[in-house]
Amino acid sequence: MAASLPKTMLAQVLVDFGKPYELRSVPLPVPSGPHDLLVKVEAASYCHTDYVLAQGQMFPLPKQLPHIGCHEFAGTIVAHFENPSSRASEFKPGDKVGVPGRAFHACGRCFECHGSKDPVAHDDGNYSVHCLEAENNGLSRDGGFAEYAVVDARQIAPLPSSMTPVEAAPLMCAGLTIFSALKRAKLQAGERVGIIGAGGGLGHLGLQYALKMGYKVLGVDAADAPLALANDLNTGARIVDARREKAADIVQQLGLEDGKKYTAEMGVDAAIILPESQLAFDFGMALLKAHGKCIIVSFPEHGFHFSARDIVFRDISIIGSLVGSNKMLREMLAFSAVHRIQVISRTFSLCRLNELVEEYHKGEGGKLVVDMSRNQ
Known part of the structure; x- marks a missing residue:
């Protein structure tokens, strides 16, 4: 871990189901395995699944509360695990990446990872978004409504140079x-x-x-x-x-x-x-x-x-249809860049996440995104 990184960060946490988020100072997450990378979150998009989870209707539920939601976000790599895997080493500090929710630490052993023939959800190398043992950013484990997040290098994708994090975050799930x-x-x-x-x-x-x-x-x-x-x-x-x-x-x-x-x-x-x-x-x-x-x-x-x-x-x-494999994620990002797909969105600061949720319930279409560069 880089010595210049803070020991704490701001995050919007779910303290109880059916209640508003609370902005808190929490410990900085730490990479715990060779595939792990620490990302400085720059944009975090709100999904209907975030609402379902916040109401206690999602399965699997977070292992414990308080919980940091958001499974579609983008940001910058800032640190590796001390002994990174070859896949994690493909990413360097400063790289801009997009992060989908599934699947964090896929086991590589279950029938989904090892035997799935689904070209949409399965990657070479025994990695499936349907893994029976994997966790999921923002769902079963903490996600992107925070200044930093730990991600799985097998799960993420580099952003096209023409795409900003605010544009990319909604593409990670939606x-x-x-x-x-x-x-x-x-x-x-x-x-x-x-x-x-x-x-x-x-x-x-x-x-x-x-x-x-x-x-x-x-x-x-x-x-x-x-x-x-x-x-x-x-x-x-x-x-x-x-x-x-x-x-x-x-x-x-x-x-x-x-x-x-x-x-x-x-x-x-x-x-x-x-x-x-x-x-x-x-x-x-x-x-x-x-x-x-x-x-x-x-x-x-x-x-x-x-x-x-x-x-x-x-x-x-x-x-x-759930989501797609890492191969599908990269194909989608390249397609979006080449064809100049427009993401219609409105942005909010992290401290205004509850206002964002209120706007979401108005049902006015498009995407609502937390832009970490916004102060108000």
Whole structure:
């Protein structure tokens, strides 16, 4: 550890479930293994999962309280473990990196790490985001709502030179998650994808990724501010207000546009469900043509209800999608830089994290980010 580093740091800590964060001085975290790196956090993005955890509804819960949240952040490497691994040695002090939440200290032995064939979530070298023994930054262990954090070198990625930490932090969960969900859909160029929740943190990124991947894109939302945000991106996607248009009508319009005869062949090839709303799920399912894929990213406390008829008679596949591998993270960052993906965000200082949370509940779309360079 560098001698110039402080012994304490400021952090926003969760002291009890359902309560506001408290700004406290806490001990500086210390790398404890060869893959560990100490990062000076420069930007920490707020995710819906942070809210779920803060309410005590997340599994796994933190091992103990108080707890430091945030599983999507970016910053600068400042120190290694005293005997760093070859992977950790690839990063030097001063390197700018992005840090996703999963998976801290993957075991490399379980069937997920050793035997998984999932190209989205598994890396060469026996490392899986679904590891049965790994911890997760900001979830089961402390994360990025602090001045410093310990990260796993196998988990992180260098930032493109054109990307700031404030731009990168939301990509560490929102960007990676929606990018991976699109990959799971396995669409061909020219096929259609519906993004349900198109004006939210994941959705507005998904609109841009999907268009740049060569798909025809239908964005759906049901609130004024997110719809305005989605429209303002000017991606070329068709944006639909689910309060005013019926899924069945949209399917018929798409069928007419594509010159299709039968309703079963009309609609979208894949629908990505981002909100936790049953209405959103139903809308997405109704947009799908026969043999389509419903990609579920959200996980409402009481789940979703689906029709067996959709599964049996229409051959709809329901696929869950978590996040992506380190390889997928690096691909997403490079794609974002090349295609100049816009992260629509508002920033707050660390001391104003509770104000950020209040703004989040207004549901105005985009991402909310703690910018460590802000004092007020």
